[in-house]
Amino acid sequence: EPEVTQTPSHQVTQMGQEVILRCVPISNHLYFYWYRQILGQKVEFLVSFYNNEISEKSEIFDDQFSVERPDGSNFTLKIRSTKLEDSAMYFCASKAGGMNTEAFFGQGTRLTVV
């Protein structure tokens, strides 16, 4: 069964460093998302991406964040200068299309900023 794949599963980084979280969405999917979940809290939307551009972003997704689909298979989330409060589980998700289709999530990348 096709699945969304995220790498790495866990990343530890020093405050102020840049990190890139990588995702390979399901191959025929057209809509891509990043969500995050701070430990013990609910899952929060960060950004959606369609047709090679951001279609929506939340207030969390400030100038420190960027997304890219560099080669038609990978979908990346970059955090330019990490802060302690960026520590969270980051989920990539993808969806085939249509408002009533489910989004499939990857297994998540746990980011720890020290």
Next chain:
Amino acid sequence: AQKITQTQPGMFVQEKEAVTLDCTYDTSDQSYGLFWYKQPSSGEMIFLIYQGSYDEQNATEGRYSLNFQKARKSANLVISASQLGDSAMYFCAMREPSYNTDKLIFGTGTRLQVFP
């Protein structure tokens, strides 16, 4: 106001019994979708079941069913014949496409523990 409310932070159920996890939602949209996801201790988010606002039948997927009561704005998940492997966090989520968005809005989750 919270868009998705899950009032049960934790639930316990004995193996083989049925359990209902509550979810209420708030929207003025006529067209919306409701989703349930399972998050085991390993952390991944697993899609379980979907209910569209215009669907007249309650959604079912194997042991999962969704008790959709539109007038009460509730979309409770029913798990029948609980198994030990059902122990996990369960999240209810909503999508409101009429507001030109397809993001999912999640509730705070319910931790289900299944005991032998």
